[in-house]
Amino acid sequence: MSAPSSGGASRDGYGRGLLRIAHDPRVVVLEADLGKSTKSCHFRDEYPDRTVSLGIAEQNMMLFAAGMASSGKIPIASTFAIFTERAFEQVRNGIARPGLPVHICGSHGGIHTGTDGSSAQSIEDLAIYRTIPKMTVIHPCDDISAEELTAQLLDLNGPSYMRTARNKVPRMYEDGSKLKIGSGSVLREGGDLAIISCGVMVGVAISAAETLSRESINCTVVDMHTIKPLDIELIAKLSDSCGAFVSAEDHSVIGGLGGALSEWLSTNTSTPLEMVGVRDNFGQSGASSELMELMGLNEAGICEAARRAISRK
Amino acid sequence: MGDGTEVDVSELEQMARRCRVDIVKMTHAAKSGHPGGSLSAIDCMVAIYGTCLRFDTSNPDWEDRDRFIMSKGHASPAMYSILHQMGVLDEDDIMGFRTLGSVCQGHVDMNWTKGVDFSAGSLGMGLSFGLGCALAAKMDSSDRRIWVMLGDGETQEGQIWEAAMAANYHNATNLRVIVDRNRIQNDDFMDVQMEIGDIGEKFRSFGWTVKEVDGHDMSSLVDVVDWANSEDGGPVAIVANTVKGNGVSFMENNPSFHGMAPDDEELRIALEELS
Numbered sequence: 001m002s003a004p005s006s007g008g009a010s011r012d013g014y015g016r017g018l019l020r021i022a023h024d025p026r027v028v029v030l031e032a033d034l035g036k037s038t039k040s041c042h043f044r045d046e047y048p049d050r051t052v053s054l055g056i057a058e059q060n061m062m063l064f065a066a067g068m069a070s071s072g073k074i075p076i077a078s079t080f081a082i083f084t085e086r087a088f089e090q091v092r093n094g095i096a097r098p099g100l101p102v103h104i105c106g107s108h109g110g111i112h113t114g115t116d117g118s119s120a121q122s123i124e125d126l127a128i129y130r131t132i133p134k135m136t137v138i139h140p141c142d143d144i145s146a147e148e149l150t151a152q153l154l155d156l157n158g159p160s161y162m163r164t165a166r167n168k169v170p171r172m173y174e175d176g177s178k179l180k181i182g183s184g185s186v187l188r189e190g191g192d193l194a195i196i197s198c199g200v201m202v203g204v205a206i207s208a209a210e211t212l213s214r215e216s217i218n219c220t221v222v223d224m225h226t227i228k229p230l231d232i233e234l235i236a237k238l239s240d241s242c243g244a245f246v247s248a249e250d251h252s253v254i255g256g257l258g259g260a261l262s263e264w265l266s267t268n269t270s271t272p273l274e275m276v277g278v279r280d281n282f283g284q285s286g287a288s289s290e291l292m293e294l295m296g297l298n299e300a301g302i303c304e305a306a307r308r309a310i311s312r313k
Numbered sequence: 314m315g316d317g318t319e320v321d322v323s324e325l326e327q328m329a330r331r332c333r334v335d336i337v338k339m340t341h342a343a344k345s346g347h348p349g350g351s352l353s354a355i356d357c358m359v360a361i362y363g364t365c366l367r368f369d370t371s372n373p374d375w376e377d378r379d380r381f382i383m384s385k386g387h388a389s390p391a392m393y394s395i396l397h398q399m400g401v402l403d404e405d406d407i408m409g410f411r412t413l414g415s416v417c418q419g420h421v422d423m424n425w426t427k428g429v430d431f432s433a434g435s436l437g438m439g440l441s442f443g444l445g446c447a448l449a450a451k452m453d454s455s456d457r458r459i460w461v462m463l464g465d466g467e468t469q470e471g472q473i474w475e476a477a478m479a480a481n482y483h484n485a486t487n488l489r490v491i492v493d494r495n496r497i498q499n500d501d502f503m504d505v506q507m508e509i510g511d512i513g514e515k516f517r518s519f520g521w522t523v524k525e526v527d528g529h530d531m532s533s534l535v536d537v538v539d540w541a542n543s544e545d546g547g548p549v550a551i552v553a554n555t556v557k558g559n560g561v562s563f564m565e566n567n568p569s570f571h572g573m574a575p576d577d578e579e580l581r582i583a584l585e586e587l588s
Contacts, residue, residue, distance in 0.1 A: 057479065059437075060472055063476075068449045072449065090441075
């Protein structure tokens with residue numbers, strides 16, 4: 001049994017989001033022994049007839065989901081982010097290739113997961129799922145946005161991967177806030193630099209922007225909760241208006257949000273980008289706050305990156 | 314048959330012979346493909362399609378059709394030959410096998426071919442998919458049945474046994490497996506590569522009901538398919554003892570024809586033998 005999580009943990013929002021879409025009889029929730037941790041357990045309590053336990057067998061769960069989707073169901077399969085990766089080829093070949101509407105949720109993603117140590121800290125999930133054609137890749141920052149984005153999964157025609165986080169973070173949204181899969185949410189506006197962030201780093205980005213404003217560096221902060229498809233329209237606009245970017249993510253700097261931004265910016269603009277993320281190494285056990293400091297996933301890391309990006313304008 | 318319908322075994326044997334002709338012709342034309350495992354599987358598939366699979370050739374997407382999950386997706390020529398003989402695919406379709414834009418992709422693909430229920434190609438995945446189809450049918454209170462064809466080499470994949478465990482736990486009474494036990498895999502005979510042992514006993518140990526059959530004796534196949542179709546006590550597996558390359562002398566028990574097409578002379582001999 002995992003530690004209790006209430007308040008701003010995105011996994012809690014996912015659990016509530018499942019209940020919001022339960023009215024659709026096509027929705028089926030699949031578990032691999034981690035329902036209490038991913039928070040699909042709330043759906044199980046309310047709708048046991050539409051919850052299927054598949055044991056500690058993630059590869060079977062992914063193809064089981066594909067079979068259900070081919071039969072008209074909308075399966076939502078969750079486990080830890082790292083364990084979804086065990087079934088990567090199943091997701092690629094069995095779900096995405098035929099374009100089946102299976103929605104995967106990987107909880108406990110990132111270094112922020114903390115004391116469980118490096119085996120549990122997925123720092124590459126966003127990158128690998130982003131490489132699969134037809135996949136939508138989502139990483140909400142708090143419980144309120146996670147709930148809303150989960151509810152919107154019903155609007156997708158193809159497969160998706162959503163990473164949620166284990167621990168509580170400050171809320172960035174209020175109940176009823178408008179946000180939409182595929183559209184970055186501008187949480188703060190400034191004309192000197194844009195910080196494009198996702199997940200638990202969105203709150204850190206807001207704090208960094210406040211610090212930078214005291215140096216007269218005015219930042220836009222975006223919650224880029226949808227990594228794929230990337231909101232190119234917003235990025236292009238911010239490239240013109242701000243002229244410099246910092247990406248901030250609890251994920252490897254290789255292939256995730258920073259990688260996605262870099263691909264687009266380098267081929268379409270000369271706008272500088274600095275990346276804050278995990279520098280191609282594994283984590284270890286420790287408190288979330290200790291690990292984030294150790295890896296430079298903190299306010300100071302974003303501020304330094306912002307100054308570097310501005311100096312490259 | 315359990316429903317009282319008379320089955321013309323000799324007609325099924327003739328259909329299987331025509332399918333074998335298709336298999337050697339399309340792999341010859343493509344200069345690639347997997348004739349050996351197609352020829353070993355074809356009698357089983359004809360017995361299933363020809364006697365019990367509820368499938369509307371004029372409406373292959375019919376929602377309440379029975380499903381046939383070709384998990385050993387490299388044996389796609391067998392699948393395409395069945396669909397050809399049933400009138401879902403035409404001669405041009407199957408002779409375009411493996412060419413750019415063809416509806417007959419190298420491995421069976423539900424997005425490319427009408428009548429194909431599963432996108433295969435990576436072994437070990439079809440039983441899980443079939444189980445998902447089976448439990449979805451139960452949730453819908455539909456009586457559609459799900460057939461999954463596995464290769465014996467494929468059962469080396471651990472995912473097969475994850476699915477076997479789950480199928481019994483979830484009482485998938487509408488799920489039937491048929492294993493093409495031809496004893497040859499890509500590189501060599503299974504007892505050289507990694508012998509899996511008594512596959513039927515393994516399924517039994519996971520709670521399945523199992524029968525073995527001669528996978529090239531149409532009369533026995535019809536009987537065992539009929540038995541499997543009427544079983545409702547849990548998931549059912551049939552282990553069909555087959556010969557890789559069956560029906561074409563030089564392909565029989567020849568590991569080389571797992572993934573090699575016949576050349577012009579070999580095609581001529583094969584067609585002569587199948588005439």
